[in-house]
Amino acid sequence: MDDSLFRALADPTRRKILELLTERTLTAGEIAEQFPIAFASVSHHLGVLKAADLVAAEREGQFIRYRLNTTVFQEVVRYFMTRFGGEGAKHA
Amino acid sequence: MDDSLFRALADPTRRKILELLTERTLTAGEIAEQFPIAFASVSHHLGVLKAADLVAAEREGQFIRYRLNTTVFQEVVRYFMTRFGGEGAKHA
DNA sequence: ACAATATTTAGATACTTGTATAAATATCTC
DNA sequence: GAGATATTTATACAAGTATCTAAATATTGT
Numbered sequence: 001m002d003d004s005l006f007r008a009l010a011d012p013t014r015r016k017i018l019e020l021l022t023e024r025t026l027t028a029g030e031i032a033e034q035f036p037i038a039f040a041s042v043s044h045h046l047g048v049l050k051a052a053d054l055v056a057a058e059r060e061g062q063f064i065r066y067r068l069n070t071t072v073f074q075e076v077v078r079y080f081m082t083r084f085g086g087e088g089a090k091h092a
Numbered sequence: 093m094d095d096s097l098f099r100a101l102a103d104p105t106r107r108k109i110l111e112l113l114t115e116r117t118l119t120a121g122e123i124a125e126q127f128p129i130a131f132a133s134v135s136h137h138l139g140v141l142k143a144a145d146l147v148a149a150e151r152e153g154q155f156i157r158y159r160l161n162t163t164v165f166q167e168v169v170r171y172f173m174t175r176f177g178g179e180g181a182k183h184a
Numbered sequence: 185a186c187a188a189t190a191t192t193t194a195g196a197t198a199c200t201t202g203t204a205t206a207a208a209t210a211t212c213t214c
Numbered sequence: 215g216a217g218a219t220a221t222t223t224a225t226a227c228a229a230g231t232a233t234c235t236a237a238a239t240a241t242t243g244t
Contacts, residue, residue, distance in 0.1 A: 073176035084165035
């Protein structure tokens with residue numbers, strides 16, 4: 001389990017970005033609009049998420065579209081369930 | 093979902109501590125032995141884990157015994173599964 | 185090629201954090 | 215109560231990080 005993954009999840013802004021991407025894919029600008037911080041700061045967060053392989057980016061004309069990489073989330077769930085899940089996780 | 097939880101998980105030493113506690117409860121000293129850093133540093137990590145409610149501590153004579161708080165882990169699993177789990181999580 | 189739009193990268197700064205050493209607290213034994 | 219052991223708390227510092235502004239890169243349209 002990569003360290004960058006957990007560090008990426010440690011920031012609330014980044015977790016919020018991930019939750020936004022659950023609904024649908026979004027461009028960097030659409031994501032940045034949702035936050036009171038500078039676009040460049042959001043771009044930095046997107047870079048961290050991409051480095052952790054939690055999201056994937058694809059250029060679409062002048063825009064860059066981000067989407068959730070669900071595969072990695074499944075790995076996270078598995079990590080927690082196998083190591084710490086105990087009983088309760090099985091029927092969640 | 094509390095911010096302190098994810099920040100607590102972001103450090104590899106702390107994740108290792110949690111994994112050690114999966115096997116059995118351990119005293120602070122037994123935990124500290126496993127790491128190349130100072131006892132006080134491990135104690136700091138234990139404080140972070142306790143603040144995030146990931147572990148519970150109980151004095152036992154001169155020792156302090158730590159145990160995993162599995163309830164919180166179930167919440168973590170649920171967080172990931174409901175928001176990001178997709179299909180793969182269901183039969184993991 | 186130029187201007188406009190979208191996004192990232194670079195450089196700076198304030199804040200947080202992981203670690204260390206030293207001091208403090210708690211318990212046990214004599 | 216003094217000394218030994220176990221652990222935490224206090225203080226300091228280097229490294230990491232979230233944010234900002236400004237500059238750079240990429241694409242589109244005229």
